Amino acid sequence: MKNVIKLLAFTIAVLAVSILNGCTDFPDEYAVQVSIEEISLKDDAELSEDGKSYTATVLINFNIIQNSLNEISSAVVNINGENYDVKNQITASKGGVAEIPCTFKSQAPINVSATLTIAKHTFDKQTEISPKEFADKVHLNTGNANNIKPCSAVLHVDANYPWFVNINDIYILISTEPFNIPINKETNKFKGNIISCSRMEGNFDDYQIYCNANGLNSNTTYYYQMVRIDPSNSKVIQAGETKSFKTSEVTAKITTSISKTNITSANVDVTFTPGNLAGLYTKDNSNTTGGRMICHMGKSLKDLENSTGILLNSDYTNVFYPCYLSELDASTKYYYRCDFYIGEGLMCSSEVQEFTTLKSTATLKISNTEVFDTHAMIRCELDKGNTKNIISSSGTNTAQIKLFCGESKNEMPLISTNNAYSNNDFSIGIVDLQENKKYYYKVVYYAGNSILSQTDILEFTTRKSSDITNLGSLDVETMNSYSSSHKYYTLVARKGSVITFKYTINQGGHSLSAQLSGRSSITLLNTHGNDNNWKSGSIYYVFTEAGSYTLDLSYSLHKYGHIQIPAITFIY
Numbered sequence: 001m002k003n004v005i006k007l008l009a010f011t012i013a014v015l016a017v018s019i020l021n022g023c024t025d026f027p028d029e030y031a032v033q034v035s036i037e038e039i040s041l042k043d044d045a046e047l048s049e050d051g052k053s054y055t056a057t058v059l060i061n062f063n064i065i066q067n068s069l070n071e072i073s074s075a076v077v078n079i080n081g082e083n084y085d086v087k088n089q090i091t092a093s094k095g096g097v098a099e100i101p102c103t104f105k106s107q108a109p110i111n112v113s114a115t116l117t118i119a120k121h122t123f124d125k126q127t128e129i130s131p132k133e134f135a136d137k138v139h140l141n142t143g144n145a146n147n148i149k150p151c152s153a154v155l156h157v158d159a160n161y162p163w164f165v166n167i168n169d170i171y172i173l174i175s176t177e178p179f180n181i182p183i184n185k186e187t188n189k190f191k192g193n194i195i196s197c198s199r200m201e202g203n204f205d206d207y208q209i210y211c212n213a214n215g216l217n218s219n220t221t222y223y224y225q226m227v228r229i230d231p232s233n234s235k236v237i238q239a240g241e242t243k244s245f246k247t248s249e250v251t252a253k254i255t256t257s258i259s260k261t262n263i264t265s266a267n268v269d270v271t272f273t274p275g276n277l278a279g280l281y282t283k284d285n286s287n288t289t290g291g292r293m294i295c296h297m298g299k300s301l302k303d304l305e306n307s308t309g310i311l312l313n314s315d316y317t318n319v320f321y322p323c324y325l326s327e328l329d330a331s332t333k334y335y336y337r338c339d340f341y342i343g344e345g346l347m348c349s350s351e352v353q354e355f356t357t358l359k360s361t362a363t364l365k366i367s368n369t370e371v372f373d374t375h376a377m378i379r380c381e382l383d384k385g386n387t388k389n390i391i392s393s394s395g396t397n398t399a400q401i402k403l404f405c406g407e408s409k410n411e412m413p414l415i416s417t418n419n420a421y422s423n424n425d426f427s428i429g430i431v432d433l434q435e436n437k438k439y440y441y442k443v444v445y446y447a448g449n450s451i452l453s454q455t456d457i458l459e460f461t462t463r464k465s466s467d468i469t470n471l472g473s474l475d476v477e478t479m480n481s482y483s484s485s486h487k488y489y490t491l492v493a494r495k496g497s498v499i500t501f502k503y504t505i506n507q508g509g510h511s512l513s514a515q516l517s518g519r520s521s522i523t524l525l526n527t528h529g530n531d532n533n534w535k536s537g538s539i540y541y542v543f544t545e546a547g548s549y550t551l552d553l554s555y556s557l558h559k560y561g562h563i564q565i566p567a568i569t570f571i572y
Helices: 002-020 301-308
Strands: 030-039 052-068 074-077 082-083 095-104 109-117 121-129 142-147 153-159 172-174 193-196 198-200 208-213 221-230 235-246 252-262 265-272 290-297 308-313 319-325 332-341 346-349 353-356 365-369 376-382 399-406 414-419 425-430 438-447 450-454 458-461 469-479 481-495 498-505 509-517 522-527 535-542 549-557 562-571
Touching: 030 109, 030 121, 052 074, 052 109, 074 095, 095 109, 142 221, 142 235, 142 308, 153 172, 153 221, 153 235, 193 208, 198 414, 208 265, 252 332, 252 346, 252 353, 265 290, 265 332, 290 301, 290 319, 301 332, 301 509, 308 450, 319 332, 319 481, 365 438, 365 498, 376 399, 376 438, 414 425, 425 438, 469 481, 469 535, 481 562, 498 509, 498 522, 522 535, 549 562
Parallel strands: none
Antiparallel strands: 030 052, 052 095, 074 082, 074 109, 109 121, 142 153, 153 208, 172 193, 172 221, 198 208, 221 235, 252 265, 265 319, 290 308, 290 332, 332 346, 332 353, 365 376, 376 425, 399 414, 399 438, 438 450, 438 458, 469 562, 481 549, 498 535, 498 562, 509 522, 509 549
């Protein structure tokens, strides 16, 4: 009895819900189960005789698993925005496959949505079907070049069924050299340009496959070929014949003149008249249609051709504007030329002109070269001359002294850089040398990257470490007393031997002298302390005659005097 009461209560509750929902049909939702399965194209597609469309049947599989209502309210299929009623093609008990013949006029994907309604139950599915391809029926060939201009042309592809070409596989190969790419040839090593194609969509009669070839050189013959490429391996699967066209000449003109030259710079006045290029380029410096004025410069005609050039900013209408050339070497002849490009295509050029920068009166010389076994010291003297007004302590005209040194005259890497803005005397050390080895070097005075003066290429040979002797040192200091003394060193020198030492003396150091006696008498040093605290210096003497010599090192000190010589070095 309890089970009967429960069943009756459940039935009354279900009926109440159905009445509230406005449905008097059997309300069991589990009694309706539908699955819209495969949506595809039937394998019956046919191309029309004129090649402007194709017919194909769209298949939709409505799978009705359970339908206790045994009825179908509606069954609608939408294909590319058009509705088709397919209710009569399927049964309420099992459903079935609906077939819809359609005509398609492009290779665009086919958008399909199917909707099945049973009472209040709605089932739908949306999908995109790949269009039918007719690659085996489409004939392609290289078409004509039209709308030829100095910087561009429109290249066409001839096709019997142009709608049914996969446009992503069609390319135009173009080069200034004659060529022909056969079928099965890979294109990834083609030395010219590979341009993708587009479809000019509109009326079927006006439909074309084409590409825009931009950035071409004016008055130049180009060769081009249509190819169809397999994207999986870059091989040509269809190829047209190679054709050619010639870009037109330009009436644009560039004239240049030098308005001013300096030691490290020059001003070039550039006048550009667009002529028939007007309206053919943009002002955004793009790689395809942007207008660009480039100034090329070099110390020789070969350097001129290989130079990267300087981009000049302008709107490139009838215009006159200066071009500032900087970081030039003094007293140097330069060649220059201005080129106007649209994209990468050269349109016109000015004549090659030349100028010579002003002479620098700066002089740079080597005052002494001190050579040891594994290091050397180069001492320089600089007279800036007329370059004082163009150099700076920083920026593009930074004054610098650079030392280049190497084992060959043709390979002398940069060893050191010193700021030369305020100094005129420099000592530049070279370390980590190999003993008993010849080296070549030169010193250059720069303003930024501009050469103002330089020495000739010189050479030195490092010493053997076995030829270097430390004769001794000196470190004497007095407090409240006075002191004076001599130190003597005997040595045998050959021509080219060296004696060298560094010294410091304070204000209490009254005097310090060094005298060589032998075949000749030579004063190496004679100095006195002063009121400026410590005084320092160095001696580097090269013997000009061989023989026996005595070095007499004498000194005298007053109260609180101090003299230091860390090492007296003799290099045989």
